[in-house]
Amino acid sequence: MKTATVMPGLASAVLFAVALPMGASAQELDAGKAVFARNCMVCHQANGQGQDGLAPALTSYPARYAQTDTGRKLLGSIVLYGMVGAIENGGKQYNGNMPGFRTLSDGELADVLNYVAIGLHGSGSAESKPFSADEVKAQRTKAVTPSEVRHQRQDVLKDVGL
Numbered sequence: 001m002k003t004a005t006v007m008p009g010l011a012s013a014v015l016f017a018v019a020l021p022m023g024a025s026a027q028e029l030d031a032g033k034a035v036f037a038r039n040c041m042v043c044h045q046a047n048g049q050g051q052d053g054l055a056p057a058l059t060s061y062p063a064r065y066a067q068t069d070t071g072r073k074l075l076g077s078i079v080l081y082g083m084v085g086a087i088e089n090g091g092k093q094y095n096g097n098m099p100g101f102r103t104l105s106d107g108e109l110a111d112v113l114n115y116v117a118i119g120l121h122g123s124g125s126a127e128s129k130p131f132s133a134d135e136v137k138a139q140r141t142k143a144v145t146p147s148e149v150r151h152q153r154q155d156v157l158k159d160v161g162l
């Protein structure tokens with residue numbers, strides 16, 4: 001990916017397409033990266049590596065959530081409504097309060113979820129189908145509290161074996 005970004009024009013588009021055979025387009029991932037830089041990076045850090053005591057890494061769990069229906073709904077809820085309370089991610093404890101991002105558009109939230117769940121994912125899990133604005137929109141009508149979101153996360157963790 002790094003070499004691809006420094007290559008101009010078509011060549012880089014082709015490289016991205018090869019690297020992402022069935023997933024989000026390079027354009028979608030670039031858009032999501034920009035949304036991430038503006039809204040998420042302050043806590044989750046560059047490349048979603050996370051910061052101890054502040055916010056968990058996004059490099060592994062979200063890609064796993066994106067494999068199941070309930071996991072995808074969870075990701076939508078997290079970005080729309082936020083999440084509060086004690087969690088564990090990769091053996092590290094967090095007890096934070098993530099704000100919701102309902103002010104972002106469905107398209108922006110779909111883009112950022114694609115960046116997080118597909119763009120950041122390592123080699124540990126299969127690539128999932130991209131999020132669409134409609135998929136995020138469906139979650140807008142299902143308002144949940146940040147603490148309910150954390151309970152949904154517990155169920156999803158069991159489903160995906162984390």
Ligand code: HEC
Pocket residue numbers: 036039040041042043044054055056057058061062075078079083084085086087088089094095096097098099101112113116150153
């Ligand atoms: C103010 C800091 C902050 C910002 C800004 C923030 N987050 Fe978070 N995020 C957190 C914290 C803290 C948690 C864990 C919440 C908890 O402990 O219940 C979290 C959890 C998550 C999780 C769940 C990770 C897991 O292990 O299940 C995802 C996904 C996520 N954030 C994505 C995002 C995205 C995408 C954005 C930007 C649109 C964003 N966050 C912005 C602090 C933040």
